[in-house]
Amino acid sequence: MRLSSLSGVLLLLTCLPSALALKAGDFKTCAQSGFCRRGRALAERANANAGAWTSPYSVDPSTLVIAPHEAQFTAGVKSSLYPDIKFGLDVRVHKDGVVRVRMDEVGGLRKRYDEAASWALIQQPEISSEIRWTAGKKDVRAVYGRKKEFEVVITFEPLRVTLLRNGKEQVVLNGQGLLHMEHFRTKEETPATAQVEGGEEGEQVVIKAENPRAWFEGESEDAYWDETFLSWTDSKPKGPESLSLDINFPNHGHVYGIPQRATHLDLPTTTGENPTFTDPYRLYNADVFEYLASSPMSLYGSIPLMHAHSPDSTVAIFNAIASETWIDVSHPTRSSTNTQWVSESGILDVFILPGPTPSDVFAQYATLTGAAPLPAHWALGYHQCRWNYVSTDDVRSVQKRFDEEDIPVDVFWLDIEYAEEHKYFIWDRKNFPDPVDMMKDVEAVGRKMVVIVDPHLKRSSNYPVYQEASELNVLVKPKNGEGEYEGWCWSGSSSWVDFFNPNSWDWWKGLFKTTVRDDGKFSWLDSTENVHVWNDMNEPSIFNGPEITMPKDSIHYGGWEHRDVHNINGMLFHNLTSQAVSTRSDPPKRPFVLTRSFYAGSQRFGAMWTGDNLGTWDHMAVGIYMVLANGVAGMTFAGSDVGGFFGNPEPEMLVRWYQVGAFNPFFRAHAHLDTKRREPFLLDEPYKSIVRDILRLRYSMLPVWYTAFHEGSLTGVPVLRPHYVMFPQDEAGFSIDDQYFVGSSGLLVKPVVQKGVTETSVYLPEDQVGIALVYYNYFTNYIYTGSAKGKNVTVPSALHQTPLLIRGGSIVSTRERPRRSSPLMKYDPFTLRVALDKSGNAKGDLYLDDGETYDYQQGNYIWREFVAGKNGKKGVKISSKDLGIAGRAGNEFEMSMESVRVEKIVVVGLGGKPTSVKLEAGGKELEWTYEPGVAADGKKEGEGSVLVIKDPGVGVGIDWVVVVS
Structure with a gap:
């Protein structure tokens, strides 16, 4: 790593995120987050007083207004705690049956952030003109569906939203009474106090309070106006504004989604009896170096989408919120799930997706946020990357070795060292004297290059990109709203483009043009149309910031604090870069832009990878779970770094990781600059030949992958499909996440993720109509007969063997001629x-x-x-x-x-x-x-x-x- 000054070296040595290993203390737990503490304390009080607990929020029936020609109504909501505070409720049923529930404070001292959905949605959903609300004395309800099987009921007192199917509760909002929208207030308001009497076994609990609000909000102001974590103090000029909501699935015992997190697909519990994790799942985009292989910690992306599944149905909720969010999961019974969502700011904006099948839920979510588009075909080939290929000669040498060893590859990548002083777009001419000639050498055999462009701009007078951004006034501002926020990242002292500012959009897209611009502004002349882009560090990662990211009281366009928009920030960077790469050619071509940070809707703009993983067997395994979870949440073009970003995997592990990567939608090998070079041509035999065969297998199956992406672009169904998606009534498969299907091809793969394996057990799911299935070994045609109740079979899995089966009843199209790159096929x-x-x-x-x-x-x-x-x-x-x-x-x-x-x-x-x-x-x-x-x-x-x-x-x-x- 080259740094521009001694002070930069000293700063990075002290501030780099976990330079040797994860420092869990760099990141908050729920107990260290004021609003999470408040939300969990609310749930604890509710559980302790279950017999007497009731939600203070209710609908005022006199304010109910039902739209005459649409399935929409509005009403006022009041809280018995604060009679003078007003809230507004808006409920509507979309044309496809999705129910949207919105609630916001009305006429408050300030405005809550309400724009998260506008960034995630592809368009304003169409409200049904056929469904009608019926108002009664106690509730308002609507019945719909082909067989009138769905019913949504909004109970007035207390406020409760229930989706039913065939009379059976599917989703319930505020069923436990944990809804709490902290209203805006002044700092002078008196904190509430309360006493609880009783509580002995069999004795009714009585709540007495000098101030009746204390039983609900707690006895003290906990981090209302400021909060300190390590050496940072977060000022909270707006005061408390968190949102708590319980979302329960009374008849669904399995929940999936809410990526990104390193744990199993079927979400383990965080509360209740014997929880797997003691902290809630956290959605807060963060640069977590060498993350744990089993943890509810937040990682690089956040998609607030959760599927709930049972043998009878699949439902989902999309909670359109952009701020930090903590989610508790418990199973009060084996066949039910309770969750509590606690967010730092924003309005209540929940979409209930009724299913009732997994494919229905995927289609409903795609209608909201879009399906992953059809990528460029070459992007499904093999990508070779490391931090860093150090020169143009290095790139040429690596390409030459791939060709000499007859190993296919489609893309070569450049990390941050290509850029002079980490000023992106500006080549280090000492090591990269002829970048365009280098690119053309790569292009000569149909290959592409991907070059990194991070969001931090070096604050330098000789960096035109920073100078133009500063002159346009499109940089994020510090908490006082004046000047430019300054933090530290790879380029040293840096500022960040505020992509919430519309004035940044055309300017950013113009930077990627490969021709001289009429307005005289900077353009990337040292580039070609075949160079695509890698967006890293876009959480944003800031080495000297709290939790390695931007202070929450920084100011974005429109006066919004960073806390309001944090989880969306990386998506906007990805979005604008994707547009820029597409429009640099005429006519436009499909762009490839890889992102590390993402949000709901990011699937529209390109691929993601699972971040800075370790070269360990555990990380190999958890990468599979993470890719599956991202696919469930729409982010289907996903993969984890082959070999692990950190460490030097032994040859056996590296071979197994190539087998994992070959069955990921995004297939890239990557490595840290301190690791040994591990390109596949450097392996000794027999490992080199095995990896060559794995790569050729991937290339032969490119028609399968491309067809699966095409299907997903039409339906929203992920490319990699967990068992519950393919066989939604087979309970034995609901928690399986170490094997999966590739599209509709019938291919069932179970990568080996343990050392020394020579055979592995593969579960053959039951057929949904009770007919035993038949599977064939893809390589040997050996027949495995299934069972109407599901069955485990033993499949040979020596190092040169990938456990891959093809389901009887399938036809798979392949191209079997080895080529150097996919365009040559x-x-x-x-x-x-x-x-x-x-x-x-x-x-x-x-x-x-x-x-x-x-x-x-x-x-x-x-x-x-x-x-x-x-x-x-x-x-x-x-x-x-x-x-x-x-x-x-x-x-x-x-x-x-x-x-x-x-x-x-x-x-x-x-x-x-x-x-x-x-x-x-x-x-x-x-x-x-x-x-x-x-x-x-x-x-x-x-x-x-x-x-x-x-x-x-x-x-x-x-x-x-x-x-x-």
């Missing part, structure tokens, strides 16, 4: 692997387009469905048909792919040797071979039969039928 032929189920049927699909532009939005793509159906007693018909929009004309991409053919069809599980294999059109007999196996019909375990049809002479983009008799 564009015209390669396809292999179809047909894995028959016990009935002799299978299906699958394949999606293709040019992989770079947005032309697919005008119909320029190929989307085929392949279907295998039984033909006679032991035969099969395999056909291809178009899934695209009917009547598409002028499909230039399809015409450009006329020469691309299916070169092989492999049918596994056929009932016996065929007598004939022909094309239905013309009746031409095809060349084929058949191996009977020992379990030809898939009814018992053993080697499956294999029919190989060689070069059937059919194009990938046309209709055809192959008849096996």
Whole structure:
């Protein structure tokens, strides 16, 4: 690491976030956070006084106003604690059945931050015009759904919101009475005091108070106006404004989501009897160096979305809040879940997603915040990175070694040392004298580069990016609102662009242009259209800030404090950079921008990775859980650093990590500057050859990954699918997070994450209609028969073997010719692997387009469905048909792919040797071979039969039928 001054060295030595290991003391626990303490204390008082506890919030029926032509109503809410404080309630049902509940203080001393949803949502949701509210004396309710199965009820006193399905409670807001919106007040208000009498077993608890508010708010002002943590004091000029809310799922025993956190997918408990964690889950974007492999601590991103699941249904809630939030989870019974959400600021803005299936919930969330778009095809290849490739010669040398060893790679990355004094966009000419020539050398074989651009701007008179930002007055301000906030990061003394300020948007996008700008402002002339961007440190990470981030009383555009918008901050940086990279070309191309920090909606702008992990088996394992959890919350283009960012993994661990990475949506190897170089070509044999085979496997399956991303872009369903998503009624799979499915391909993978493993147990889920399934080993065609109740099978898993099964009933499309990079595969032929189920049927699909532009939005793509159906007693018909929009004309991409053919069809599980294999059109007999196996019909375990049809002479983009008799 090079630093510009001795003072910078000294500062970083003292302030770097956990330079050698995680310092848990750098980050708050709930007990060290005033508003979290207050929220938990509220819950403790409620639990201790369960018999007498009631919420002070109620709806004033006289203020109820029901919209005449929409499913919306508004009403006033009052609190018995503060009769003079007014709140407003707004409840609406969207066209797709999602229920939105908003509550805000009305006419208060100040305004609460209410813009979080506007950053997350893709548009204002459409309110249903068919659903009607019915008002009664005690509540207002609406019934809806295809079979009128859903009902939402808002009870007046106390205020309670309940979603029911078929009369069964699904989601309940304020059922425990923990709703508390701390109203704005003056510092002179007298703190409340209270006494509690009784409490012996069987005796009713009586609450007496000199001030009746004390039983609810507590006896003292706890961190209302300022708060100290370590050496930092957070001024709170607005006073207390936290929001507590209990959100319960009375008939759902499993909850998932609220990433990012390093723990299991099925969220462990934080309260109740024998909780797994004693602190709540925290959503507060933070640079947590070498994070723990099992912890509720906050990490780099925050998505306040939670799924709740049972064999009967899946529901979810999206709590649109941008401030620091703590979430307690408990299971009062095995089949129910209680949660309490405590946020530092903001309004109540909760979206209830009714499901009732996982796919319904994904679609409902995608309607709100958008689905992950179709990425550039090359972005799904292998990415090679480290901190740092130190020069243009280093990059060329690494590329040369990949080619010499016949190891595929698509992208080379540059970390912070490419930039002179860490002034992003400005090349260090000593080590990178010819950056554009270097980029063109990489591009010559279809590859791309990714270069880091962090959000901190070096406060220097010779850095035009900082100077322009300062002149535009688009930098975050200190707490007094004057001048520019100054903190320390890699570039030393730095300031941060305030992307909440609209004046920063066009300016930032202009920086990435590769041509001279008319306005004379800076542009990245030393770049090309094939250079994409990595946004790191965007929590924001600030070495000398509280909890390694920005002080909460810093000021953003509109006068909002950083505490109000912290969790959204990194998303805006990602958003604007994504727009900048896309629009630097004409016509625009799909950008690749990796982010470390994210929020709900970040999936629209690119990929994320799980941050600064360690080269340990535990971190390898938890990376899988984290990627699954991010996918559940919409952030599906995700991965963890192969090999771990820190440490020097032994060859066995590194090989296993490549197997994990090859089945992550985002596949990148990365390493800290203090680690040994560990590019795959440096490995000794047999490890080098094993990794080469793993990478070739990933490249052969790029059609599978691209098709899965296409499906997700339409439906919101994640690319990696946990068992509860695929088999929502199979209770044995609800907590499984060490194996998963890839899209709808039928591929089931269980990466090995322990040392010395030679075989592993894979759970085969039950079929939802009670029919035992059949699975095949992807590499050997060995048959594993399932069970109607689910079953564990043992799969060979020596170091060179990835436990990978294909479910019977699936057709997988691959490209088997090794290439140096994915763009070189564009015209390669396809292999179809047909894995028959016990009935002799299978299906699958394949999606293709040019992989770079947005032309697919005008119909320029190929989307085929392949279907295998039984033909006679032991035969099969395999056909291809178009899934695209009917009547598409002028499909230039399809015409450009006329020469691309299916070169092989492999049918596994056929009932016996065929007598004939022909094309239905013309009746031409095809060349084929058949191996009977020992379990030809898939009814018992053993080697499956294999029919190989060689070069059937059919194009990938046309209709055809192959008849096996």
